[in-house]
Amino acid sequence: MSETIKTDCVIIGAGPVGLFAVFELGILGLESHVVDNLDKIGGQCAELYPDKPIYDIPALPECTGLSLIENLQKQIKPFNTPFHLNERINEISSDNDIWTLKTSRDKVFETPNIFIAGGVGSFEPRKPPIDNVLKYENKGIKYSISDKNFYRDKKVVIFGGGDSALDWTVELSKIASHISLVHRRDEFKAANHTVNQMRDLVKAGKVNLVTKSQISNVQGSDRVEKVIIKDNDGNEKIIECDEILIFYGLKMELGPINDWGLNLHEKQIDVNTEDFETSLPGIFAIGDISYYPGKLKLILSGFHEAALAAQKAFTRAKPDETLTFRYTTSSSDIQKKLGVK
Amino acid sequence: MAKIKYIEFNGNEHEIEVSNGLTLMEGAIKNKIPGIDADCGGACACATCHVYVDNKWIEKLSPKDDSEEDMLDFAFEVKSNSRLSCQITVSDELDGLIVNMPEKQF
Numbered sequence: 001m002s003e004t005i006k007t008d009c010v011i012i013g014a015g016p017v018g019l020f021a022v023f024e025l026g027i028l029g030l031e032s033h034v035v036d037n038l039d040k041i042g043g044q045c046a047e048l049y050p051d052k053p054i055y056d057i058p059a060l061p062e063c064t065g066l067s068l069i070e071n072l073q074k075q076i077k078p079f080n081t082p083f084h085l086n087e088r089i090n091e092i093s094s095d096n097d098i099w100t101l102k103t104s105r106d107k108v109f110e111t112p113n114i115f116i117a118g119g120v121g122s123f124e125p126r127k128p129p130i131d132n133v134l135k136y137e138n139k140g141i142k143y144s145i146s147d148k149n150f151y152r153d154k155k156v157v158i159f160g161g162g163d164s165a166l167d168w169t170v171e172l173s174k175i176a177s178h179i180s181l182v183h184r185r186d187e188f189k190a191a192n193h194t195v196n197q198m199r200d201l202v203k204a205g206k207v208n209l210v211t212k213s214q215i216s217n218v219q220g221s222d223r224v225e226k227v228i229i230k231d232n233d234g235n236e237k238i239i240e241c242d243e244i245l246i247f248y249g250l251k252m253e254l255g256p257i258n259d260w261g262l263n264l265h266e267k268q269i270d271v272n273t274e275d276f277e278t279s280l281p282g283i284f285a286i287g288d289i290s291y292y293p294g295k296l297k298l299i300l301s302g303f304h305e306a307a308l309a310a311q312k313a314f315t316r317a318k319p320d321e322t323l324t325f326r327y328t329t330s331s332s333d334i335q336k337k338l339g340v341k
Numbered sequence: 342m343a344k345i346k347y348i349e350f351n352g353n354e355h356e357i358e359v360s361n362g363l364t365l366m367e368g369a370i371k372n373k374i375p376g377i378d379a380d381c382g383g384a385c386a387c388a389t390c391h392v393y394v395d396n397k398w399i400e401k402l403s404p405k406d407d408s409e410e411d412m413l414d415f416a417f418e419v420k421s422n423s424r425l426s427c428q429i430t431v432s433d434e435l436d437g438l439i440v441n442m443p444e445k446q447f
Binding site: 189 | 386388444
């Protein structure tokens with residue numbers, strides 16, 4: 001039996017806007033839980049551009065994606081907010097103004113408020129749009145490794161040139177019976193020392209490296225038996241294999257949110273600009289995922305949206321209480337919540 | 342200002358004027374040309390604005406930098422004339438440029 005967690009608000013997305021929503025809800029005395037499909041806090045800032053400089057955060061002339069996230073985590077520390085990482089909300093249903101959410105790990109939340117701060121959606125592995133590649137998923141094709149021993153004594157082909165592809169090539173070369181690494185060019189984006197390790201393994205005959213080639217098709221009966229690769233001149237080559245691992249990074253998909261009955265504007269969710277509520281009462285969309293006339297996909301816009309949505313969330317979470325607007329500079333109540341001494 | 346021809350994978354052609362300073366990706370998005378997704382909005386972080394540049398034009402474009410080359414690893418069916426359209430800035434010299442869209446943006 002799964003546990004049911006009751007809370008004032010479930011925030012979907014642990015990016016900058018989701019984190020700041022924790023703060024805005026927190027100073028109003030509302031408790032929240034944050035759910036994110038990634039294995040770490042920070043959303044796109046941490047996943048896509050941790051080291052890229054950002055110049056348009058008010059009063060921060062320059063910061064990086066990662067430092068912005070670290071500072072936001074510091075800012076929300078007083079609220080001890082639980083994070084549910086590697087987890088996705090799959091289903092929602094409502095009863096009497098209370099939403100019930102089910103996660104991919106069978107956790108259940110009950111809450112009057114859902115904040116969707118999902119950026120451009122959840123990160124999913126990039127899958128080559130080839131019919132047979134999709135057909136043989138989990139029948140010899142995987143996009144991540146949960147148990148490396150699964151690959152013991154198997155013939156493995158790895159695609160990609162980044163850290164995941166190279167790390168696993170080096171690691172699996174110790175246990176797989178045969179391992180090939182296929183990449184579209186001679187240069188690798190992965191860390192230099194891993195690339196060097198891989199090249200040493202190639203020299204020692206432990207890894208079969210094929211560059212300037214890309215996946216073209218796969219074949220097999222019940223499971224994958226061979227993969228066909230194509231070089232830059234269009235010549236095809238067959239590699240026999242038991243398992244294929246594809247590490248082409250992550251892409252963003254709206255995912256299950258598509259099926260929740262929200263009014264959508266292409267890949268964004270329609271909201272009103274008074275409180276950023278969607279077409280469903282109690283579900284709010286803030287940050288890049290929300291759409292309204294004039295919308296700018298900026299982190300600072302998301303911060304503003306979080307503040308206004310939190311006000312409305314308060315009235316739903318505590319219908320019998322009156323909300324009085326207060327400043328952090330002068331409210332002893334807020335300062336107490338923040339642990340200011 | 343340059344006249345750019347975007348050709349969808351199915352052969353549909355879109356010839357539009359794009360202002361100097363915009364990227365090829367922005368020109369496509371502004372004119373709602375299908376086939377370029379640009380999920381990350383031009384940060385060179387997603388490879389969903391992949392195009393094939395007409396071979397006559399390849400040499401006339403500013404060369405790819407490392408981040409574009411790295412990101413192209415994540416595009417589908419990359420060829421020698423593959424570019425990310427968010428990394429190509431339009432100028433008068435690009436008048437007449439032709440780009441083809443791939444079958445899919447992954």
